[in-house]
Amino acid sequence: xxxxxxxxxxxxxxxxxxxxxxxxxxxxxxxxxxxxxxxxxxxxxxxxxxxxxxxxxxxxxxxxxxxxxxxxxxxxxxxxxxxxxxxxxxxxxxxxxxxxxxxxxxxxxxxxxxxxxxxxxxxxxxxxxxxxxxxxxxxxxxxxxxxxxxxxxxxxxxxxxxxxxxxxxxxxxxxxxxxxxxxxxxxxxxxxxxxxxxxxxxxxxxxxxxxxxxxxxxxxxxxxxxxxxxxxxxxxxxxxxxxx
Amino acid sequence: xxxxxxxxxxxxxxxxxxxxxxxxxxxxxxxxxxxxxxxxxxxxxxxxxxxxxxxxxxxxxxxxxxxxxxxxxxxxxxxxxxxxxxxxxxxxxxxxxxxxxxxxxxxxxxxxxxxxxxxxxxxxxxxxxxxxxxxxxxxxxxxxxxxxxxxxxxxxxxxxxxxxxxxxxxxxxxxxxxxxxxxxxxxxxxxxxxxxxxxxxxxxxxxxxxxxxxxxxxxxxxxxxxxxxxxxxxxxxxxxxxxx
DNA sequence: AAGTGGTCTAGACCACCAT
DNA sequence: TGGTGGTCTAGACCACTTT
Numbered sequence: 001x002x003x004x005x006x007x008x009x010x011x012x013x014x015x016x017x018x019x020x021x022x023x024x025x026x027x028x029x030x031x032x033x034x035x036x037x038x039x040x041x042x043x044x045x046x047x048x049x050x051x052x053x054x055x056x057x058x059x060x061x062x063x064x065x066x067x068x069x070x071x072x073x074x075x076x077x078x079x080x081x082x083x084x085x086x087x088x089x090x091x092x093x094x095x096x097x098x099x100x101x102x103x104x105x106x107x108x109x110x111x112x113x114x115x116x117x118x119x120x121x122x123x124x125x126x127x128x129x130x131x132x133x134x135x136x137x138x139x140x141x142x143x144x145x146x147x148x149x150x151x152x153x154x155x156x157x158x159x160x161x162x163x164x165x166x167x168x169x170x171x172x173x174x175x176x177x178x179x180x181x182x183x184x185x186x187x188x189x190x191x192x193x194x195x196x197x198x199x200x201x202x203x204x205x206x207x208x209x210x211x212x213x214x215x216x217x218x219x220x221x222x223x224x225x226x227x228x229x230x231x232x233x234x235x236x237x238x239x240x241x242x243x244x
Numbered sequence: 245x246x247x248x249x250x251x252x253x254x255x256x257x258x259x260x261x262x263x264x265x266x267x268x269x270x271x272x273x274x275x276x277x278x279x280x281x282x283x284x285x286x287x288x289x290x291x292x293x294x295x296x297x298x299x300x301x302x303x304x305x306x307x308x309x310x311x312x313x314x315x316x317x318x319x320x321x322x323x324x325x326x327x328x329x330x331x332x333x334x335x336x337x338x339x340x341x342x343x344x345x346x347x348x349x350x351x352x353x354x355x356x357x358x359x360x361x362x363x364x365x366x367x368x369x370x371x372x373x374x375x376x377x378x379x380x381x382x383x384x385x386x387x388x389x390x391x392x393x394x395x396x397x398x399x400x401x402x403x404x405x406x407x408x409x410x411x412x413x414x415x416x417x418x419x420x421x422x423x424x425x426x427x428x429x430x431x432x433x434x435x436x437x438x439x440x441x442x443x444x445x446x447x448x449x450x451x452x453x454x455x456x457x458x459x460x461x462x463x464x465x466x467x468x469x470x471x472x473x474x475x476x477x478x479x480x481x482x483x484x485x486x487x488x
Numbered sequence: 489a490a491g492t493g494g495t496c497t498a499g500a501c502c503a504c505c506a507t
Numbered sequence: 508t509g510g511t512g513g514t515c516t517a518g519a520c521c522a523c524t525t526t
Contacts, residue, residue, distance in 0.1 A: 013514060013515090039493085041491085074491090084487055189485075207437065243324050243329050300495090314512075316504035318505095
């Protein structure tokens with residue numbers, strides 16, 4: 001399944017050269033998500049470096065999230081880890097800090113439209129090029145938590161308007177129906193004010209604080225394939241980090 | 245400067261046991277910030293493990309931010325890295341995305357007050373215990389970017405009200421004057437509405453979106469020593485992450 | 489039993505820093 | 508020059524998974 005790798009002994013450390021080569025295979029989708037990559041001993045032979053060096057490379061790539069290692073099974077190409085996403089941090093911030101559960105989503109509308117300036121810029125299109133537009137409401141029990149607006153380049157996702165997207169995860173659909181895996185994503189978080197439509201959907205008024213998250217998801221070769229705007233109720237969002 | 249370390253061969257890997265021991269020295273402030281820790285060869289001898297294992301331990305601790313390694317010099321205890329803090333991500337979000345520069349701060353007031361419920365909880369005090377309160381305005385050129393409210397347990401920081409804090413970094417003062425280094429910190433980010441005082445200081449009205457960041461800073465043995473509330477203008481805040 | 493990654497060793501040589 | 512971390516090797520043994 002894989003070719004020989006040429007790794008020369010110049011100034012650059014071998015384990016970094018090997019890491020770059022493997023990253024290249026992954027980000028170009030030559031080695032696809034979930035696939036097992038060659039074993040340590042095999043890489044050691046084909047690259048003509050010691051097993052210890054290969055171990056160092058793979059440990060580093062695992063640390064960086066490119067691969068997952070399983071003792072006794074092998075090393076596998078990882079997908080992006082959206083447990084690190086901003087949108088996974090919606091929680092109760094009430095006195096009783098019980099986390100939310102049973103998330104659902106309701107489709108508010110879907111259509112093929114012309115991209116405006118913002119969407120075109122995010123997706124690397126010209127203004128006016130066709131995009132598929134999906135409008136969703138994210139809920140938890142009876143709470144309306146967030147409104148999502150999702151834009152896809154229609155060229156690549158032709159026919160997606162005929163696929164049922166209710167309660168489905170979108171990224172597996174991108175992969176299976178359109179051969180377009182999400183390899184990584186960019187996210188921006190801001191405090192914003194909700195437009196009146198969104199405020200109404202979230203059952204808040206336009207003075208309630210609201211969190212805006214924008215995500216651009218990329219497939220192989222850093223091609224943008226999804227632009228997502230996520231407007232969430234500020235009173236149910238709390239993001240936490242530890243500084244060390 | 246350092247004692248012998250006992251590391252037994254039971255189920256737990258040696259490099260993890262060694263890492264825990266070293267973390268213990270650091271978080272208990274036995275090994276202080278900036279101090280050089282024993283060299284690889286020295287640790288190797290005193291702990292009776294190979295140099296390779298020590299290397300693995302120290303590489304991991306460097307990755308986790310506990311130590312900094314310098315070729316030819318040694319391995320040193322690191323302080324918390326506030327470049328990872330939420331408060332370091334204030335930037336222009338205008339079309340011309342030029343970053344802000346020349347930050348300043350202006351003291352609005354300082355006093356010794358009784359802690360309310362929120363402050364007491366954050367600092368692990370009883371309600372009513374004395375805290376030092378510092379009210380600051382963070383600026384960039386002519387822009388008022390954020391308002392900070394800082395609370396310190398007065399027991400530990402007795403006399404701080406007589407120290408000049410204008411344009412000074414606080415954490416070095418905690419360390420030098422009160423023997424209280426900040427070892428790590430916890431941060432929470434939320435969308436909030438500014439109270440009228442804060443809104444006035446930021447020259448915004450109470451409908452403008454605002455980001456609230458709360459930080460609890462800890463010294464050795466996980467003792468909380470600072471509670472900081474940071475209210476920043478939402479239109480100048482943009483936080484970015486990459487999901488892989 | 490064969491193959492995988494996880495741990496650990498005992499070296500070697502190098503680049504960098506202080507003296 | 509001696510000490511430090513950075514890279515790399517060639518093994519050994521173990522734990523886990525699959526066949």
